[in-house]
Structures are given as structure tokens and as C-alpha cells.
Amino acid sequence: MRLLEVLRQHRVKLTPQRYLICSLLEGAKHHPTAEALYEEARKIMPTMSLKTVYATLHELAELGAIRPLTLGSGGTRFDPDPSPHAHLVCRKCGSITDVPIDNPFVHLSLDVGQGFSVEGYEIIFRGLCASCRAEEDGLPEGEEQ
Amino acid sequence: MRLLEVLRQHRVKLTPQRYLICSLLEGAKHHPTAEALYEEARKIMPTMSLKTVYATLHELAELGAIRPLTLGSGGTRFDPDPSPHAHLVCRKCGSITDVPIDNPFVHLSLDVGQGFSVEGYEIIFRGLCASCRAEEDGLPEGEEQ
DNA sequence: GTGAGTGCAAAATGTTTGCACTGGG
């Protein structure tokens, strides 16, 4: 498992808590919050503390193994895939979908000028996902989020 | 004034508080926080409440007149320029600089596939600004952020 | 008797918990 590998390589002690958090993260398809991971973890290890979840997520982020995403509402989310990709955020259902950066739709140069040396970047597309769009077009009734 | 125009067009009542916040925003060169606007506003209207500042900023954002930026630390910032541009965020001094999107360094298509209809996007480059880079290269002594 | 190795408890180290608190919104 990738995340466990990273911890091992950095001589971080592999406690049961860290093990559990890593496996939940790795299995998580889409960008969970710390709170969500905490709930999941408690189903398996009821004594798990929220603090530990945060601590572990910060460790993993520090090591570059995961990416924290601040998308504007509802707390930081964590992306178990640290490789470059953009995120599609649906304004209605809040879903977050990945888009590879190396596709014809997105192109960035790391030389942005102004003497700025780029170390990383984030791209967020906001809008409506396919299913919410269908809903909004199809049945215009009570479409509050 | 652009922001006032937008409020008027949407039949939002033009209270003295909203008027003040709009003018401060419009004058602000670089991405103030709600807190900063609040401080400014109180110099002129000492009874202004932080709550009102937030409310007004959210209204303006809702109408697409300004852009909230969640850059990961130090509170949400508000960009009075809603036109497409990326942001360079310096990890050392925290400065935020605009980069036009329509330059050779950045290119995005609004058709990102997956049935997602893009309504807006954000691009954040993280790294070191020119002056912090000079500092870090030049005098390697106590370069903690 | 001596050196290699074992058992065990105390000490040290590192981790987790729980709760109170802060600060943004």
C-alpha cells in the first residue's frame, strides 16, 4: 500500500491508528474530510480520536503523500493522489471529480513570469456535474442545494 | 461604480453599509480579507459589524461580482476582479499576485469533459515570489517562514 | 568461573486520547 510505504520509508512508526487511516484514505475514491475519515475509522476502531486523524493527515501531507484541498466550504478535504490533476467541484451536490492535467483541455507552464518560482499549483473548476445538470435542466422544481 | 451597479441591477437595497463595503472593495488593490475590510470600514462607520461585512461579501460573491479565494491559510480573501486570472501565492511572505490567464504560460479550455459544465475556475500557483527568492538565495540565515 | 544469552521490570520515548479552547465565518 502506497501510503504505508511512504511512512515506512520515513521511519514513521506504523501504529494501528496510522495503518487504519492510511487504508481508509487509499480506499477512499473521492476526497474525504478529516471528519468523514474519523467517522469511518470509528466504525472499525471505536477509540480513534479526531486529533489522531488530523495528526496523521498532516504527517502524510508533510511527506507529500496526500494533498490537502481547501475548496471553500465544509472543511479541508484530502486527496490521496498527490500527482498533478485538476478538480471539478459541483456547486449543487458538492461532488469532487479528478481531471488529469495532461489532457488537451488544460495546459500550464511552470514559468509564469514575474520572477515567481512555482513549486506547486492547484486548479479548481466550478460548475455543475453531469447528473446535477440533467436534474436542473430536466425537472425545474425546488432545485435548492 | 461596478459593484454598486451589480447590486442595483439585482434589486439589492443599497444601504450605507453595502455602499461603504463596495467602495472599499473597489478601491482595494489586492485581495483583502473580510477582517481587513471590516477594520477599514470601522474607520469610517464605527458601528459597522463584522457580520454585515461577511453578509455583503457573500451577496456580492453570490452575484458573481467578486471572487472569494480560499488559499489555504489566513482566512478567505476577496478579489474585486471577477475576470479570469490566476493567482501567485508566495509561501514565504504570503503575497498574492495576479497573472492574466490569456498569456502563453496558462491555457485552459472550458470543456473539461465528463459532462461537467464549467461556470468558473481558480488557478493557484504556489511558490516563492521574486523578492523572497532573492532573499532565500542571497542570505541563507534563519530562513524560517 | 566465564561468556553468551534470557527474563523482567523500570525508564525513556513516542503516540493517542479527550477535552477545552481559539478563531473564522
Next chain:
DNA sequence: CCCAGTGCAAACATTTTGCACTCAC
């Protein structure tokens, strides 16, 4: 007010240390 996230001290787990003991030679 509410909620995401943090600080802190106490609880806990694991590793290391010191030392007394055993056993083979």
C-alpha cells in the same frame, strides 16, 4: 452562534536499558 481545527496534559504502547539469572563449556 457554530464548526473546523489546535493545544495541552494525561493515558497508553512500545522500545530500550540495566541487571540479575541461567546454562554450556
